[in-house]
Amino acid sequence: MLPGESIWLLVMLWATPCQPRESHPSEYDYVSFQPELGRQYQSGRFYSRPAQCVDIPQDLPLCHGVGYDKMVLPNLLDHETMVEVKYQASSWVPLLSKNCHPGTQVFLCSLFAPVCLDRPIYPCRGFCEAVRDGCEPVMQYFGFPWPEMLRCDQYPREDVCIAGTSPNATQAPRPRKTEVCPQCDSEVKADTMYEHMCASEFALKVAIREVKKDGGDQKLVLKKKKALKRGPIHRKDWGDLVLYLKNGANCPCHQLEQLNGQFLVLGRKVKTQHILTAIHKWDKTNREFNRFMRKVKKSKCPKPHTVFM
Known part of the structure; x- marks a missing residue:
């Protein structure tokens, strides 16, 4: 098979205009650097280096x-360095555990970490709208709207685009009407908690x-x-610090039913409010x-270089 033929086989298997298809990770093993990649990926913005195919870290x-x-x-979001990609992408990690749409990871990674082909392949507009x-x-619930940088009308309705099938997108999204507040619906898993903290x-003990x-x-x-x-908590706010559980007045949060003991709370500052994005009993x-706490003491999160949203 010629290199060009392998590229379009990949496109037909995974990035189709209308019909999602079943895929398996092995179908991507042969993807490699394409000689024309640098020229095809120019979008009018000046880059200090040509486009290149690199390992997902x-x-x-x-x-x-x-x-x-x-x-x-x-x-495809014009992030030029891996440092910028890692920091911007980290803001989306907690969303994956909420199962809000089975194609969330594929949609986000098609933009943050696009597959190596000789031309950019964007997500289909319908796929974007479904995830949104x-x-x-x-x-x-976390104080964020759908960001302008991911607005769906910028993506194609037709032509070759990613329609949304994923090797691990096999479960339907869960209904949210009767569920607990999403901030209170996080499993106690060390690795997940550490990624969310980063x-x-x-991150506070309160x-x-x-x-x-x-x-x-x-x-x-x-x-x-x-x-x-x-993080962004100023000294003047520290003494009388309050946290907000956004849209949490009408959904249950079992962690807050009994206030005895202490809690691990994670959050972000949105405008003037300190928004709680996760809460766990200490x-x-x-x-x-305990494994999470050992990891906190031994490891360091990547240092932020830009601010998301």
Whole structure:
């Protein structure tokens, strides 16, 4: 098979205009650098180096197991360096665990870590709209709308595009009407918690004095706090720090039913509010929680270089 033929075989297997197809990771093993790649990926922006095909790094958890192991840099979001890709992509890692759409990982990685072909292949507009419609309601719990950089009308309706089939996208999205608040619906798994902590702007060990309704949100008034990662919390805000559980007034959060003990809270600052994105009981009897804490002490999160959203 000629190199050009292998490229289009890959496109037909995975990136089709309308019909999603079943795929397997082995179908991507033969993808390699294409001589015309640099010229085809120019988008009018000046880059300090030509487009190149590189390994998806181990510390890019958003795209682990996506079905291929090499990506184009700069990517389709105009991130020119791997440092920028890693930091921007880290903000999306917590969303994967919410199962808001089965194709979320493929959609995001098609842009953050696009597969190496001799021309850029964008997600189909319908695929983008399906992921957006499934995930934007969940994102609103974290204080974020669907970002402008991912607006769906910029992607093609037809021509060759990624329609949404993924090797690991086999489960339908879960209904969210009767579920707990997404911020309170995180498993105690050491690796997942660590990735979420690194994706968060702040991580705190807290004791909670009371929880109040504040419009459609819940407001957590703290009585004790210790920073594992302080991030954007200014000194003037530290003394009277409150956290907001966005859109949490009408969904259950079992962690907040009993306020005794202490909690691990993760979050981000959105405008003037400190938004809670995950909460866990501080449970030293839990093996996974203890493994998470050991990892926090031994490892360092990547340093942020840009700000997402």
